[in-house]
Amino acid sequence: MTETMGSDDVLAEAARWLDDGRRVALATVVATWGSSPRPVGSQLAVDAQGNMVGSVSGGCIEGAVVHEAGSVMESGAPKLLEYGVTDEMAWEVGLACGGTVKVFVERLD
Amino acid sequence: MKRAILEALQAARADKRPVALVTNLETGRQALLDGDQVTGDLTLGGPVLERVRKAVHDDRSATLPETSLFAHVFNPPLRMIVVGAVHIAQSLVPMAALAGYDVTVVDPRRAWATDARFPDVTMTSEWPDDALRGLGPDRRTAVIVLTHDPKLDDPALLVTLKSAAFYVGALGSTKTHAKRLARLRELGLSEDELARIHGPIGLAIGAKSPAEIAISILAQATQALHGAPPLVKAEAGS
Numbered sequence: 092m093t094e095t096m097g098s099d100d101v102l103a104e105a106a107r108w109l110d111d112g113r114r115v116a117l118a119t120v121v122a123t124w125g126s127s128p129r130p131v132g133s134q135l136a137v138d139a140q141g142n143m144v145g146s147v148s149g150g151c152i153e154g155a156v157v158h159e160a161g162s163v164m165e166s167g168a169p170k171l172l173e174y175g176v177t178d179e180m181a182w183e184v185g186l187a188c189g190g191t192v193k194v195f196v197e198r199l200d
Numbered sequence: 201m202k203r204a205i206l207e208a209l210q211a212a213r214a215d216k217r218p219v220a221l222v223t224n225l226e227t228g229r230q231a232l233l234d235g236d237q238v239t240g241d242l243t244l245g246g247p248v249l250e251r252v253r254k255a256v257h258d259d260r261s262a263t264l265p266e267t268s269l270f271a272h273v274f275n276p277p278l279r280m281i282v283v284g285a286v287h288i289a290q291s292l293v294p295m296a297a298l299a300g301y302d303v304t305v306v307d308p309r310r311a312w313a314t315d316a317r318f319p320d321v322t323m324t325s326e327w328p329d330d331a332l333r334g335l336g337p338d339r340r341t342a343v344i345v346l347t348h349d350p351k352l353d354d355p356a357l358l359v360t361l362k363s364a365a366f367y368v369g370a371l372g373s374t375k376t377h378a379k380r381l382a383r384l385r386e387l388g389l390s391e392d393e394l395a396r397i398h399g400p401i402g403l404a405i406g407a408k409s410p411a412e413i414a415i416s417i418l419a420q421a422t423q424a425l426h427g428a429p430p431l432v433k434a435e436a437g438s
Contacts, residue, residue: 132273
């Protein structure tokens with residue numbers, strides 16, 4: 092997929108946050124199986140206050156990713172997360188579509 | 201991600217250079233491949249480098265099989281060249297920009313191609329064949345021909361159909377399009393080349409207004425971009 096430049100440029104926004112002295116973590120979809128709403132390469136930037144720009148799913152796992160991003164911002168150690176659920180669990184947590192995604196979360200230094 | 205890598209990545213993207221950011225998903229170490237240059241704290245061996253180059257060529261970000269490496273490809277934006285600064289173009293241009301296209305409007309008619317009608321868009325008033333030769337449509341470019349005027353549309357199509365553009369569309373009814381094909385055939389284009397033109401342009405979604413026609417065009421270009429099967433064929437349209 093092609094990344095677009097512009098007001099929705101996640102990396103540009105993340106860089107601006109860094110310039111403001113904010114702590115920032117970046118989440119990137121690195122693999123998908125089955126149906127998933129956002130393709131490989133999709134990114135979400137999060138700051139320590141939980142502000143977000145971009146997305147790694149249709150909104151179903153962002154909450155969990157933001158939570159993990161908090162500890163990545165603390166420790167500086169990157170994490171590789173995997174989300175995938177069966178359909179009967181779909182309304183509890185994870186992806187309602189039944190797909191699986193791997194998300195890499197790193198701190199911007 | 202280190203600040204230096206982020207800045208190098210953003211600089212390359214601003215310059216519209218294709219680059220790949222390679223991340224070791226276990227260690228977080230990264231390398232940025234920019235042309236022949238590799239920077240960062242991750243060392244890439246020759247065979248891996250070749251696979252990353254292929255990922256860039258294929259425009260496909262992916263985890264490299266049997267490694268812990270993720271190659272994130274950042275290619276320059278898709279391009280859309282719109283020939284004819286007409287009413288439909290006024291809707292199509294901002295929609296295409298939202299969809300991630302870098303849009304250029306070509307129209308030698310000064311009254312049409314004004315900044316007031318097309319704010320924040322690259323415009324050229326060259327004759328369409330010269331403009332298209334200069335812009336050089338490649339496999340990441342869509343060309344949309346909207347003037348309805350053979351003396352502008354035909355030169356644009358003559359150049360475009362010799363290019364690798366992934367989508368070529370031309371406005372006009374079935375009747376207009378048949379006449380256009382006959383003219384271009386006279387000018388020496390092959391049947392294979394002519395078959396590349398989506399005409400009448402756009403998916404058959406019953407589009408009436410300029411904005412709706414723009415949606416049908418953008419949808420058809422999207423379909424071509426992703427190689428989706430044509431579910432609906434355009435009927436006699438505008």
